[in-house]
Structures are given as C-alpha cells and as structure tokens.
Amino acid sequence: MNRKVSVAPMMDCTDRHERFFLRLISKNVLLYTEMVVDQAINRGNKKKLLAFNINEKPVALQLGGSSPKLLAEAAKVGEDFGYDEINLNLGCPSRKVEKNKFGACLMKEPNLVAECLSKIQSKIKLPVTIKTRIGYDDIEDYESLHNFISILKQTGINTFIIHARKAMLGKFTPKQNLNIPPLKYEYVYKLKKDFPDEEIIINGGIKSVEEIKLHLKKTDGVMIGRAAYYTPYLLADIEKEIFKNDEVPSRQNVIEKLIPYVKEELKKGTRLNQIMRHTLGLFHGQTGSSHWKRYLSENMCVREADVKKIDHIMDNIKYTNIQARVG
Ligand SMILES: Cc1cc2nc3c(=O)[nH]c(=O)nc-3n(C[C@H](O)[C@H](O)[C@H](O)COP(=O)(O)O)c2cc1C
The missing domain is CATH 1.20.120.1460 (Four Helix Bundle (Hemerythrin (Met), subunit A))
Incomplete structure (x- = not known):
C-alpha cells in the first residue's frame, strides 16, 4: 500500500461523500474514514456505517475501542466490506472518548493496546496500523514514545502514524488539542532513525507540497488533515508533484x-x-x-x-x- 501521502481520519469530515470527492482530485492518496467505534459496528447498522463507493479505494477504516475481542470483530466486518487497511485510533483526546477508554488515553496502557493489535491481526489479513500522538499530559519525553512504539511493534504491526504533538487529556477541548501543544517533528524523525525498518508516517500542521517534500526526506509518509479538508485542491498539486501524475482534473x-x-x-x-x-x-x-x-x-x-x-x-x-x- 502506498502511504506516501494520506488524508487523515476526521470526524464529521471524511465521510464517504468527502472521500468520493477527494478521489476525483487525486488517484493516489490513501484516504481514511472517520473513527468508527467497534461497538457501533458490531451492534449497529453495518451498511450505514461502513458501505462505501468502490471508486473511493484505497480506503483505510479507522476503529476506536479498547476491547481486543470487540475490535477484532469490528475489524473483520471492515475487511469483509472491502477496506484496505484497519487503523486503530490511539490519538483522539476528547473527554467522551476517554470515558469510553479509547483514543489517546490508551497510550497509558501499551500492553492492552498490544493485546488489541494481536487479536485484530489474528482475525484479518489486512494491514493493521495505528495512529497516535507523541505523548500525553506530562508524559512527553522521547523515551516514553520510543517504549510505546517498541511494545506495539512486537505484535507484528509495522506502520505507525504519529501526530507530532502531545494530547492533553481532559484539560483541553478537542480543538485546543489540535492547536496548542507544540509540534515536535524531531520526535517523529528520531523514531524513523531508531526504527529504520518500520513505516513511520508524520502528521500535524502540514499544509503545502514543499513541506511534504521536506518531511518525506526524513519519514516514509505524510498524513494531511485540515489542509486537505479546507483546501482540497491541494491534492491536485500533491498528485502532480509527489506522485508525478500530470493528468489531474481542473x-x-x-x-x-x-x-x-x-x-x-x-x-x-x-x-x-x-x-x-x-x-x-x-x-x-x-x-x-x-x-x-x-x-x-x-x-x-x-x-x-x-x-x-x-x-x-x-x-x-x-x-x-x-x-x-x-x-
Ligand atoms: C474535525 C476533525 C476531526 C478529527 N477526527 C479524528 C478522528 O476521527 N480520528 C483521528 O485519529 N484523528 C482525528 N482528527 C485528527 C486528525 O486526524 C489529525 O491528526 C489532526 O487534524 C492533525 O493534522 P492536521 O494538522 O494536518 O490537521 C480530527 C481532526 C479534525 C480537525
């Protein structure tokens, strides 16, 4: 799977209609769904939550949850629907998410996350990836991040998407958590140096093709969130300059x-x-x-x-x- 440039999972933004629209602009970027909670898939209207247009592919399904069994069940449903990757959300800091024990608060429980990842991988053949932050609250040293990734890596996953700012759990609103903690790209670059065989994708505050090119020198891929949503035609420049495809639509x-x-x-x-x-x-x-x-x-x-x-x-x-x- 080509993860050189991807569009981030974004609640209320990257639904199937947005993905269809973005795919008209770019053939090559990898698209992510919004986060879908495992229980919603297992108990709810699967078709309503997961059905998508074949033209959107490749699309990764992002799951939220912390029960190995429920996540694995939901991942299997996602695989059967035709998604190309299953991603586990370990970065969302909202209070609601924390109360239900998924998202960034799971950085506190690497062993539980590892159990979830092992169980998911035992149930499906698709690649399994994670998206996380560089730290949380006052746990913001590089060693803790390195340790977290080392534990998850032992389960056999080898793609790590890192939003290069920490999460402030329960203290900031989701919006503040996307803007206030400073970006520390050097943490992600160092991860790539320390884990050269793993695929390390950088995310956070990246807005232009020039920036993407710089990050690609030090990481394996770049994930774009808000810039892709608010300035979608940026994907046409990405298509031309990163994927060398000149046939982009006006x-x-x-x-x-x-x-x-x-x-x-x-x-x-x-x-x-x-x-x-x-x-x-x-x-x-x-x-x-x-x-x-x-x-x-x-x-x-x-x-x-x-x-x-x-x-x-x-x-x-x-x-x-x-x-x-x-x-
Ligand atoms: C409206 C909105 C909704 C988001 N929803 C999710 C989500 O469902 N799952 C997730 O992992 N991250 C979510 N994020 C975080 C983004 O995936 C991304 O990590 C963040 O916006 C930083 O990247 P950017 O600076 O390129 O926007 C959301 C961000 C925004 C702005």
Missing part, C-alpha cells in the same frame, strides 16, 4: 464528475448538503472563491436544499471562473 472537471454521483445519491435519499458542504473549499485561493462559497451556502448547504439546483451548478462554476478572470 476544479470545473471535478464538479462535472461529481454531478452524476450527486444525482445517484439523491435517488438513494442522501441530501444535497451532505455532499456539497465538502466542496466549499474547492476554489480556495481563486478569485471566484467567495462567489462559490456564497452560492453553495445559500443554495446547497442548507438542510432542505432544492435538488434541482444541481442542474444549474455548472453555470455557477462558469460564473465563478469568469469572476476569477475578471478579478
């Missing part, structure tokens, strides 16, 4: 290709805003961008959007482009 082509998908989804009962809200940032940095955002916000990103509006969307793109040219 922004207009992306919407043209999205329309048949939207129409199919509307027939199945998906609401227009559930898809179109993900495209707000498509024209980011272009002169027509504010027109596009306003058009979407007023017409399509409302709960009961008029589905016929989709038939006029290309006129609006043309207008957006004209605005860009005259502006």
Whole structure:
C-alpha cells in the first residue's frame, strides 16, 4: 500500500461523500474514514456505517475501542466490506472518548493496546496500523514514545502514524488539542532513525507540497488533515508533484464528475448538503472563491436544499471562473 501521502481520519469530515470527492482530485492518496467505534459496528447498522463507493479505494477504516475481542470483530466486518487497511485510533483526546477508554488515553496502557493489535491481526489479513500522538499530559519525553512504539511493534504491526504533538487529556477541548501543544517533528524523525525498518508516517500542521517534500526526506509518509479538508485542491498539486501524475482534473472537471454521483445519491435519499458542504473549499485561493462559497451556502448547504439546483451548478462554476478572470 502506498502511504506516501494520506488524508487523515476526521470526524464529521471524511465521510464517504468527502472521500468520493477527494478521489476525483487525486488517484493516489490513501484516504481514511472517520473513527468508527467497534461497538457501533458490531451492534449497529453495518451498511450505514461502513458501505462505501468502490471508486473511493484505497480506503483505510479507522476503529476506536479498547476491547481486543470487540475490535477484532469490528475489524473483520471492515475487511469483509472491502477496506484496505484497519487503523486503530490511539490519538483522539476528547473527554467522551476517554470515558469510553479509547483514543489517546490508551497510550497509558501499551500492553492492552498490544493485546488489541494481536487479536485484530489474528482475525484479518489486512494491514493493521495505528495512529497516535507523541505523548500525553506530562508524559512527553522521547523515551516514553520510543517504549510505546517498541511494545506495539512486537505484535507484528509495522506502520505507525504519529501526530507530532502531545494530547492533553481532559484539560483541553478537542480543538485546543489540535492547536496548542507544540509540534515536535524531531520526535517523529528520531523514531524513523531508531526504527529504520518500520513505516513511520508524520502528521500535524502540514499544509503545502514543499513541506511534504521536506518531511518525506526524513519519514516514509505524510498524513494531511485540515489542509486537505479546507483546501482540497491541494491534492491536485500533491498528485502532480509527489506522485508525478500530470493528468489531474481542473476544479470545473471535478464538479462535472461529481454531478452524476450527486444525482445517484439523491435517488438513494442522501441530501444535497451532505455532499456539497465538502466542496466549499474547492476554489480556495481563486478569485471566484467567495462567489462559490456564497452560492453553495445559500443554495446547497442548507438542510432542505432544492435538488434541482444541481442542474444549474455548472453555470455557477462558469460564473465563478469568469469572476476569477475578471478579478
Ligand atoms: C474535525 C476533525 C476531526 C478529527 N477526527 C479524528 C478522528 O476521527 N480520528 C483521528 O485519529 N484523528 C482525528 N482528527 C485528527 C486528525 O486526524 C489529525 O491528526 C489532526 O487534524 C492533525 O493534522 P492536521 O494538522 O494536518 O490537521 C480530527 C481532526 C479534525 C480537525
């Protein structure tokens, strides 16, 4: 699996519609689902939670949980649905998550995590990976991180995605936890030096192709979160400059290709805003961008959007482009 550049799991963002949209821009990035809790899969509506469009592939399913049995069961369901990788969330710091004992608080229990990873691997053939932070609360020394990774490595997993800031458990809001603890990329670089045979993926605050290129000199892959969501056309530059693929669609082509998908989804009962809200940032940095955002916000990103509006969307793109040219 090519993990050179991936788009991070993001709750309320990387749902199947966002992934379909991003895949229209980039053939090569690896996409992750939002975190799905093991119990939700085992007890809930599996199809609603896990079904996805084949064109989204490759897609990794991120699980949350801390019971080896429940996680392994959920991972097997994920494998049967056709996902390409199972990732365990060891980095989410929210209070709700901590109460249910999954996410970053599991960094306190490396042996339990190792048990989970062994059990998952015994049940499925897919690659199993983890996503974690560099530390938590006042445990922020490199040795603790090194020790954590050493224990997990013994289970046989060999891909580690590291968000290069610590988590403040129960103290910060999720948003603060994404911004306040300082990024320490050198921890991730050192992990790669100390574990040269493992695949080490770096994450946190990476926003441009130039930055990606620098990180790729010292790690095996880069995971992009917010920049991919808010400025999705960044993936076109990644496609060209990192994957050396010159055949990237224009922004207009992306919407043209999205329309048949939207129409199919509307027939199945998906609401227009559930898809179109993900495209707000498509024209980011272009002169027509504010027109596009306003058009979407007023017409399509409302709960009961008029589905016929989709038939006029290309006129609006043309207008957006004209605005860009005259502006
Ligand atoms: C809205 C949002 C939701 C997130 N949800 C998840 C999640 O479900 N699982 C996870 O491991 N990380 C989650 N994260 C963290 C991201 O995966 C990523 O580690 C973080 O945003 C740092 O990368 P960035 O600076 O490139 O955004 C979320 C981040 C955001 C902004």
